[in-house]
Amino acid sequence: MYETREVALEKIDDFRWRIPRSYKPGMRVPGIIYADEKLLKDIRQDKALEQVANVAFLPGIVNASFAMPDIHWGYGFCIGGVAATDPENSGVVSPGGVGFDINCGVRLLKTNFQYEDIKDKLKDLVYALFSDIPAGVGSKGDIRVSAKEEKEILVKGSKWAVGKGYGTQEDLECTEENGAIQGADPQAVSERAYERGKAQSGTLGSGNHFLEVQVIDQLYDRDICDELDLNLGQVTVMIHSGSRGLGYQICEDYVKSMQHCLQKYNINVPDRQLACAPVNSAEGKAYLSAMKCAANYAWANRQCLMHLTRMVFEKIFSLSWQKMGMSLIYDVAHNIAKIEKHVVDGKEKDLCIHRKGATRAFPPGHAALPERYKKIGQPVIIPGDMGRNSYLLAGTQKAMEETFGSTCHGAGRLKSRTAAAKSINLGVLLKVLEAKGIIVRASGRGTIVEEAPQAYKDVNDVVDVVHNAGISKRVCRMKPVGVIKG
């Protein structure tokens, strides 16, 4: 079934490759892949490149169907894809270009601690985080929300959480869209979606979602590190989660309803998972209104998870989180569609940017950034696997010019979950991680194996490409010391 055909690529430079429009009749733009020779070998192992070509069929797509170096085979869109469409030129929005886990994303917070300060209490800390932060499939949280509040969360996002005392105004400033994208309409969300997301606020979820205690092990841009007050050996916390059941159901509802749009609007795409509707159509507007609800729900969720994390630190170290300097560096979405201003052929346009496994990476001075980041550019958070590294990057002008202000989102899967489960021994894996000083707690033993470092590309290779290609720049690197998995 899954035989792959060789996609003929044209080399643009050391970090960019082109799938020409001639590869498949119907491609409206070329595909452009950010990768080096080494990563390209892995990328060619599955059908991700074919999917990059399929996305190029979308009506109104501008410039190219882009793929980041962490791309891998998804369903419909590849994971690690960026597509901009022009609403004024029949441009479409596709729920598959966002995915089921709407606003899956990452936040990074810092502490005043050095590793030496916490190492004796690390085990207690990791066990307490695992005990107090609900994780796992369908997990339900202690943060109880009434039906009326559910709708409030969909509109207010992180602001709802801050209003409940789960954070501060400063947290909102340090969150993409201030934690609440405008235009969310709870009426566009089905009853089933509410039911599926019920009681999941403040829960981590399962699969590749995690909470990690990390230590900065490499500084790259010392000026930005100074600006952010980040030092070698400093302890950080990274939270990776999304919109849980609510987002899955919204995506499902709209992929289903947009099947009819393909015929209605005479849209030809090679994969029905790319079902879409013009951004300006009733169907397109309804999807975006519902998608924004899930995005806001996810931001509120990560805000609640950060609050729970701060409370655990307070319990273990008997200090207030403010005293421990646990401020949010930034929170970014990596599965989202947004209307953003970009320059195309010298003209500013409002485009619909799909980031499916890709992160916004806006440059210094961009209007969407808070004052504190106007000088350094948008912080970009790149989670890696549980055994290697994660990164803090900064957005660049080149990303604005080349990739609609986008960069990679993580390491990218290399091995299937089944292959990982077959080939990796849990006992050996835990010993290896322990030898590296990494404590892992997970609700399912299977999750640890499926999410083992061997199942992923090396995030260092991925970040090398985006840094060298100039679509974001390295700030510092972290290594995990404590991992909580769903």
Place this chain on the structure above:
Amino acid sequence: MKNYELIEHTADLAVRVRGKDLNELFKNTALAIFEISSEKLRNKDIKHKKIIIKQKADNLPELFVNWLNEVISLSAAKGLIFDGFQISKLTENNLEAVASCSDIKNYKINSEIKAATYHELHIEKNESGWQAEVIFDV
């Protein structure tokens, strides 16, 4: 012999399922979802209930995906695990079934299946019956 098998997919869950007829193919694929994602913790004292599921679609692939997604979504929203299906009506556009289910607390959940997708979806009749290949987002 199991009536389904896993096929390689980098990020998600790809499954090949067989059935002697279309009715069995729909049933076996839905059952595979729960067999893959959950493990029964006990056999005694499990209270079962029945749920009627109806789906409509423009064509067979759409009906297949809608059916699987309805089952996944009901399971997640209601906290139920399905362990039996009786499909009383099945055409290219319509399906009616009675599903047997029990509380999710009777099971250990090993993985979360979010949805069935259209990507690389194949449903075909062969010499021994019907076969489907479907990718689920996990």
